[in-house]
Amino acid sequence: MSKIEFISPEGLRVDGRRPQEVRKINYRLNLFSRADGSAYYEQGNTRVLAAVYGPRQVTRRGASKHDRAIINCEYSMATFSTGERRKSAKRDRRSTEISVVIRQTFESVILTHLYPRTQIDIFMQVLQADGGTRCACINAASLALIDAGIPMRDFVVSCAAGMIDGVALTDLNYIEDSAGGPDLPLAILPKQNKICLLQMDSKLTIEQYEEVMQMAVEGCKQIHAVLDAKLKDVTDQLVNKRKTLL
Amino acid sequence: MIKISPSEKQFLIDGIKQNMRTDGRSRLDYRAFTVETGLVAQTNGSARVKLANNTDVLVGVKVEIGDPDPDFPDQGRLEVRVECSPSASPEFEGRGAEEMNAILSAMLRNMLQNARTVDWASLCISPGKQCWIVYVDCLVLDSAGNLFDALSIATKSALFNTKVPKIEVMETSSGQTEIEVSDDPSDFTRLSTASIPISVTLAKVGSRYIVDPTIEEELCMESRVTIAINSKGNICSIQKGGVSSGINPSEFNKMLQHARKIGLVLLKELDALLDKEENNDTSTKIGFAR
Numbered sequence: 001m002s003k004i005e006f007i008s009p010e011g012l013r014v015d016g017r018r019p020q021e022v023r024k025i026n027y028r029l030n031l032f033s034r035a036d037g038s039a040y041y042e043q044g045n046t047r048v049l050a051a052v053y054g055p056r057q058v059t060r061r062g063a064s065k066h067d068r069a070i071i072n073c074e075y076s077m078a079t080f081s082t083g084e085r086r087k088s089a090k091r092d093r094r095s096t097e098i099s100v101v102i103r104q105t106f107e108s109v110i111l112t113h114l115y116p117r118t119q120i121d122i123f124m125q126v127l128q129a130d131g132g133t134r135c136a137c138i139n140a141a142s143l144a145l146i147d148a149g150i151p152m153r154d155f156v157v158s159c160a161a162g163m164i165d166g167v168a169l170t171d172l173n174y175i176e177d178s179a180g181g182p183d184l185p186l187a188i189l190p191k192q193n194k195i196c197l198l199q200m201d202s203k204l205t206i207e208q209y210e211e212v213m214q215m216a217v218e219g220c221k222q223i224h225a226v227l228d229a230k231l232k233d234v235t236d237q238l239v240n241k242r243k244t245l246l
Numbered sequence: 247m248i249k250i251s252p253s254e255k256q257f258l259i260d261g262i263k264q265n266m267r268t269d270g271r272s273r274l275d276y277r278a279f280t281v282e283t284g285l286v287a288q289t290n291g292s293a294r295v296k297l298a299n300n301t302d303v304l305v306g307v308k309v310e311i312g313d314p315d316p317d318f319p320d321q322g323r324l325e326v327r328v329e330c331s332p333s334a335s336p337e338f339e340g341r342g343a344e345e346m347n348a349i350l351s352a353m354l355r356n357m358l359q360n361a362r363t364v365d366w367a368s369l370c371i372s373p374g375k376q377c378w379i380v381y382v383d384c385l386v387l388d389s390a391g392n393l394f395d396a397l398s399i400a401t402k403s404a405l406f407n408t409k410v411p412k413i414e415v416m417e418t419s420s421g422q423t424e425i426e427v428s429d430d431p432s433d434f435t436r437l438s439t440a441s442i443p444i445s446v447t448l449a450k451v452g453s454r455y456i457v458d459p460t461i462e463e464e465l466c467m468e469s470r471v472t473i474a475i476n477s478k479g480n481i482c483s484i485q486k487g488g489v490s491s492g493i494n495p496s497e498f499n500k501m502l503q504h505a506r507k508i509g510l511v512l513l514k515e516l517d518a519l520l521d522k523e524e525n526n527d528t529s530t531k532i533g534f535a536r
Contacts, residue, residue: 028534032333032388033300034248040534045287047534049387051333059336074332074339079383080289080306091340123332123339125385127304127534128286 006164006179014175015044022159022171022219025226027140029147029234035123037148041140043223044173045130050140052148055118063119068112070119073103075137077126083174098134105138105187105197111151120150131177132160138187138197139223146231156196157227158187159219161212163204168211170219186216190224248335248461255466259452267463269298273456276508277392279399281516283407283523285533291408294533295400297458300390302334303397305404306383309411311425314370314377322369323379326355328397334389349487354384354397357443357474357483364405365438372415372423380408380437391461394472398445399516405442406520409434443474443482444513446505450493455501457508469493471501475509477517 006014013019023044032038035051042048058064075098079086106122122144124137138158145152161170164181177183182202188195204212250258258268265272277298286292289306296302315323328350330343338346358364369378382404384397412428412435428434449459449467459467468490474482481502486493493501 031534032302033390034335034388035333038333042534049331049333049534051331053336056336072339076331078304078306078385079327079329079381080286080292080308083288085308085310085381085383121332121336121339123336125331125333125387127385128288 004175004179006176007167013169015173019167019169020215020218022222023173025223027143027227027230029143035144035148037144037146037150039140039143039147041136041143042128043132043136043139043171045128046132046136046173047126047128048133048136048140049125049127050137050144051123051125052121052141052144052150053123054120054148055115055150056121058117058119064117067116069110069115069117071103071107071110071112072119072121073099073106073124073141074122075099075102075124075126077129077133081126081129098137101134101197101199102138102141105156106141106145108196109152109154109156109189110145111153114151129174131172131174132185134158134185135160135171135187139227143227143231154189154191154194155224155228156187157190157220157224158185158197159216159223160185161216161219163208163212166208168208168215170215170222182212184212184216186213186220188217188220190221248465250462250465254462258462258466262451262454262456262463267456267460269460273454274504274508276458276512279396281399281403281519281523282533283403283520289404290410291404291406293400293403293407295396295403297392297396298390300388301392301396302386302388303393303400304385304387305397305400306385307404307408308381308383309378309408310381311371311376311413311427312379314374318366319374320370321366322377324355324358324364324366324382325379326351326358326382326384326401328354328384328386330386330389334386350384350386350393350397353394353445353472353483353485354382354401356485357398357445358382358401360482363442363476363482368438369410371413371425375423376425378410380405389461391464392447392458394447395445395458398443398474399512402439402442402444402516403520403523405437406439407523408437410437441476441478443476444509444516445472445474445483446509446512447472448501448505450488450490455497455504457504471498471505473502473505473509475506475513477510477513479506479510481506 027041037052135158142156187197291307330338332339414426469488
């Protein structure tokens with residue numbers, strides 16, 4: 001098999017994007033009747049659902065904290081979400097790791113001190129995986145928390161970036177993700193301009209790292225613009241509905 | 247876990263006695279349902295079914311080549327799995343849904359495994375050596391009662407939507423078989439889904455019975471009967487559940503008759519919906535973002 005050409009001579013990627021371009025984003029809030037907040041989020045072919053419950057009574061006795069709410073996260077992938085069928089949907093090491101990472105991200109953002117002795121659950125379900133599920137889940141969870149009306153310091157937006165053949169790329173898809181280059185998932189608080197999640201598992205020179213990091217930050221900002229614009233529309237609609245009721 | 251108070255329960259039971267349920271239905275009314283097929287790109291077939299906007303299930307079907315069941319060497323294999331997502335209820339977190347998953351999977355498997363529902367022999371590639379394995383993976387996303395029926399409708403729709411790639415079996419000189427899967431995505435066969443049954447669930451509440459119970463009604467029911475009906479109006483499986491004292495056989499026969507009548511209407515409705523979905527242009531599909 002010949003090597004895949006990740007960057008065409010014209011500078012376009014396998015799916016026709018430019019290096020700094022994120023995939024098409026669409027989302028919807030409030031899908032489920034039983035959850036307090038929920039969101040469906042799609043970024044290209046990566047599609048995830050998030051549901052939020054709480055603040056509610058702590059389910060595991062002894063886990064309760066007297067001065068703040070505890071956050072509970074579960075990430076799972078549907079058995080049909082990947083090209084090859086997955087044997088089990090949850091409880092593998094990767095899912096557990098992602099659950100912990102996402103929990104830590106949101107522990108720093110949610111105003112947990114407002115709800116002592118309670119629990120907030122965030123459940124994420126991947127329906128279709130095409131690279132960047134970790135970041136998509138963070139964005140979906142962030143939207144579901146907003147839908148549930150849970151106070152947060154800021155929006156959390158997340159985007160990954162990588163480098164293939166010396167070119168920094170934002171928002172890698174599955175093919176680019178499997179190329180073996182560095183992958184840098186990043187989550188930021190866009191208004192406060194702070195990093196709340198950063199992972200990188202490859203060798204890079206400082207200059208290259210800075211380039212990739214810049215790509216990820218730019219990706220996050222693009223995503224934030226899209227999420228924020230639509231969220232304002234949705235909120236406007238809600239307000240208008242209320243006006244007609246009064 | 248959803249909980250209702252004794253007075254709320256009494257209200258529901260009294261309403262059912264007067265043939266007026268809390269959502270305005272009479273005892274034998276079924277909720278309106280919607281079907282969308284072909285939503286998940288990485289599957290061979292998929293369907294999402296919603297009952298009255300609140301019970302929400304997603305089924306993905308994947309077909310893979312594998313070893314046949316040693317007991318049925320000349321047939322394809324079926325694997326059914328139901329997963330209740332915690333988005334339907336927080337108690338489904340972690341291992342919390344295991345019991346529910348097992349009950350629902352067993353019911354669906356029994357309904358589909360029956361030899362005459364799908365032509366399993368057509369899924370055999372080389373007897374005793376290789377066959378198609380049909381993985382039916384169901385995801386319960388939101389629950390407002392009657393998961394059994396929603397899953398059965400969604401499974402039938404997903405199998406209807408399933409495209410099995412065409413293959414060519416070649417015999418090599420050493421007696422080995424080699425399989426070539428067609429690269430052309432438009433080169434596929436369909437499963438014969440016309441005789442797959444769907445289930446109709448009746449719940450006994452007090453001295454009356456109702457069809458398609460909501461989640462609140464499920465909390466007041468004494469027993470549940472799930473009956474699978476095919477397009478010929480034949481009974482394909484029966485399952486009685488619930489915690490009650492039992493059902494009188496003559497009353498049970500009446501329930502069967504009602505289930506049959508309702509099942510046939512639902513099947514007709516479903517066939518029309520599926521035909522419409524099939525002729526729909528895929529570019530107009532919105533899926534979850536709607």
